[in-house]
Amino acid sequence: MLSNSQIPEPQPDIYSLNCNGRLIQLDVPKIMGILNLTPDSFSDGGKFNNEKSALRQAEKLLSEGAEIIDIGPQSTRPNAEYLSSKEEINRIGNIIHLIKKEFPEALISLDTFYAETVKFGFNEGIDLINDISGGQYDAEMFDTAAQTKLPYILMHVNPSYETMHDKIRFEDITLEVNRYFSQKTKELLEKGVNDIILDPGFGFGKTVEDQMKMIDEVEYLGFGRFPLLIGISRKSFIYKPLGKSPLDINEETQKLHMKVLEQGAKIVRVHDVAQAKETVTRFLQRK
Template sequence: MGILNLTPDSFSDGGKFNNEKSALKHAEKLISEGASIIDIGPQSTRPNAEFLTSEEEIKRLGNIISLLKKEFPETLISLDTFYAATVKFGFNEGIDIVNDISGGQFDEKMFDAVAETKLPYILMHVNSSYEKMHEKVSFEDITLSVNQYFSKKTDELLKKGIKDIILDPGFGFGKTVEDQMKMIDEVEFFDFGNFPLLIGISRKSFIYKPLGKSVLDINQETQKLHMKVLQQGAKILRVHDVAEAKKTIDDYLIN
């Protein structure tokens, strides 16, 4: 899954892709490097980012989804949003997957919107509100806590008829470095394999800050962690650097 940020304040790509021409060009690059899913994000969810309403997200998305579907019909388009209205807009434009960082907690209409569209849904573990999503929480057992959350939320989704669920443990959201490294070590235990697992560790601070490196200087370390989670059954890698991740996946499949 290649990341296409449409945000002017994105922490790692500086908002380079927030107009139609540059977005299409970057999507083409991601696909040529091996991305089979493009994850479009109209809103930054980094700490202290600008907060957008659904109306502002939709305005920022404009025609980009339909243009991507026309230009790259074989590529799946995932929409990164926590708003039900943005999901409905994206569905009408042709998205294939809903990627909701909020687990339905930031918009009470989200699960109903997903059920209505019948789209696959990425369920991420996160704190209970937008304001608290980056607050560091002290977990007695991070893997157990994430699994309890997954169990509760997947039960809600299944009751609404949403069966195509992908799980994201939520690296980078309200978790300590120690807990995130524990999560890496215990990927195989998340939800005990009941649903496919997506791992999004690309350019996350729990990797580069302890090393004293910059966000763009941790490719080697990131690929080692990617290999580790693949070996434990991860099915999707959400990444900025598609070519490097594709090589890691190919090496994993060969071995």
């Protein structure tokens, strides 16, 4: 158990992020739309891996209510193809630049665990870093994040790429995730990364039972010091127990989105933006 001296002070319910000089308020929950540039993502692989289709999908995500576009050059599903940073950069090509040119108000998040890919993305104009590895798969990541001064999304995950999806049953998943967040946020703050977003890591190395427990205990994750991002879209802990496909669980997913929003989640990372927008609207009407 963490001692009182180790537990960060809770912050006010309204957070802000400095995204390349733009101050983004999180008083209203934001929708992050997923743009996979991969041929092998589990539910939309190969659909948006060229400039024309990626731009078209970015436009769709934004028109449906996304404020952040999360660009993923590498799939992190189980048994996915492993890419180097150079291969990620080649896959991204001009897509970040083109989206920023076409949709200058859009915020772009880059989903990578490589510092070199972050450097490339920063030069192309990204606004946030989304690192599923928590700095564990590239020793240069935290320093690079500090150099860019961009908001950094810190996800809870197993400590190596090879063990990323190994199922671990924790004695208390909420306590384990908070221990991890406490240690990692301390490292990030010491390096000068001030805008940190916490992602509990749904779909990565956790049992169905532990993930449902995290849903129930979202309000306790991160001690209320940093904004929470929840990424449960098309995740197997929802569809497998129901005997459904990833594309057939929208109703169940939106119920869970409502549950986490009611507990203070500030960003939801989704494939189905229009449906998530309806959920956020209903949530705001209830407040």
